[in-house]
Amino acid sequence: MRMPLIAGNWKMNGSLTLVEQFGQAFAEAALAPSVEVCLIPPFPYLGAAQAALAGTPVALGAQTLNPEPSGAHTGEVSAAMLAEFGVRYVLVGHSERRSLYGEDDVAVSARVVSALEAGLTPVLCVGETLEQREAERTEAVVLGQLEAVFDALAPESRRRVVIAYEPVWAIGTGRTATPEQAQAVHAAIRRRLAAYAPELAETLRVLYGGSMKADNAAELLAQPDIDGGLVGGASLKVDDFLAICQSAG
Template sequence: MSHPPSQPRTPVFAANWKMSHGPTETGAFVERFTARHSRRSDATVVIFPPAISLAAFAAAASDRPDLEFGVQDVHTELEGAHTSGISAAMVPATGATWALAGHSERRREFGDTDADVGRKLVRILEAGLRPVLCVGETLEERESGRLAAVLETQIREAIRPLDRESRAGLVYAYEPVWAIGTGRTASPADAAEAHAIVREQLARAEGCDAERTAILYGGSVKPANIEALLSGPGVDGVLVGGASLDPDSWAAICAAGG
């Protein structure tokens, strides 16, 4: 298994385009975004286009190696009769170097369990990709006082199949489900509390590197709140949905904290 090395907590600005921007729109986006975004040596910018747009992104950003990209999901199996599935082993040939696992929409719409997420992480790491493990609670879970329990279970079960070396290579994204696409945003204090819970869990988990692991915030991030969110203790970057679809908005977000 190929294991990405543990890295310092360089800020990460990640864009999850979800089911938006086909190949034509992707080319236009990259052209406008790159005209507005200068390379940052102090941060990582990574975009997760839909799978159908990976080749278009790679072509459009061929002269901007500072812009990294990845896939939004992979299958738990390496190959076989799995219509619409994408094997992690197929991904490196596209030039993509990252992969999401456990996004709340995969959990809610497709029934991905914590065990499924763990199997996907194994495949992602086998392929030499850098995984982003998404965790987060629903509004009902938060209001009933189960924030810590939910995050701890999601992390524990997802990393269970990983060996010690693999665990140190993960990036985490805390995404309060109640704030995704709703316009509601966790306050910097809310985000800091959840990120502290995640980091505490990593400190207790064998093989994890809590102090060097980047934990991103995701949930209705926009140019108007990015600076406040990044100011929260333990917030090492963001995973952005809707606001990353507009190149001007995304450029403004990627300029934050510089």
């Protein structure tokens, strides 16, 4: 049985006040032990979030990393630095990193390897644009992004990755893939995982990352191959994010 994971990606949003509000809310909230929760604030708030979430069941995540261990990379953050703040999960290959900052499959693969070497769990983001979906290339694009990473990993490393399917056309647009659309892609991902090894299909978590909200979370999470959510805008609202977490319980 795969434990659902609900991860809140704040992107370039938030404040120290919001960090404290989340820490207090999750210290008081009754979360089902069968659900894992992760909060992913911007880098400057990692220290505050580590302190605010101490004693709560919420894990800490980061939004990206540089694959190099150190060096002259102004503005970048390494996996070892993230680990020092108690970070457990790190997003890799988010669509905004791919489209806005030029991270291609090679760069994404290097970041996954770096995260794994530091003991972090990479959340590999894959997804198609509206143009690619309308051209009926969804599976080719999504599975191609997956294969670019998994082909380069040793079998034991593949078992340590979380996958997040994020239809790019549904991120921040107010549009959401129907549960059936989302399930179809998740099922395709799981079939491809099974081709690597049957146990990967059975154990790896595949999250949905396309505008999950409090009012659609339960229906999405009820799909057999959706193991949680990578939540964007709704993760900035304490009550909404808590409601999504409770939907997964």
